[in-house]
Amino acid sequence: MPFISIPVNFQTTPGLENFIPAYDNVIPEISTPDNIVPGDVNISLPYVEKGTSVINISAILLALYISGVILFLIRFLRNIYVIIRRTKSSEKISFKGYRIVLTNDKTDPCCFFSRIYLNRDDYLNGRIDKELLDHELEHAKQSHSIDIILIELVKIFYWFNPVHVLYDRAIRINHEYLADDGVINEKSDIKSYAE
16 A cells, blocks of 8 residues: 555645745734824823633643543552452462462452462362363463553553453453463363363
8 A cells, every 4th residue: 555656636826925924913003193192191001911711622631631541540550459459368379380369259260460369168169160270270371461461551541542442352352262272272171171
């Protein structure tokens, strides 16, 4: 596409080259007998500057953008804080070079960097399938948390663009496929994993 030449006809208005632009809209005042004030008249009118009440749309948009960035940054930092607090207050178990964090939260298994977060009761009572644990382990091995952090940073600065929602969804689905592929490559029974 860059090598395709499209001819464009730019027409100029003839005669505009001879005009002299008036800068700052200053028009010189011409003295006529009607606007001459006699010397003995003392005119002391105060100079009043007209105030313009033009709303600067770029300043409003900038303030709106900065407000959105601050809001999404606070959301991001709060989520990181919740993860750190959850990690510190929970029991940790070593598992294949990674850490299992047993929480009291009723959430689905998930991972963040080298930590796999599981519900304490479900893990201790054996209600978490080995395949599900292997799936979360693959997420940790493949460092999917880095991609999640990057897309969250993109959300902070491009919060106004709805396209990042599609990218976020595509990245997360791709992570699921990659984790499934990693588990399937290590297992021979694909049918039991799929179930």
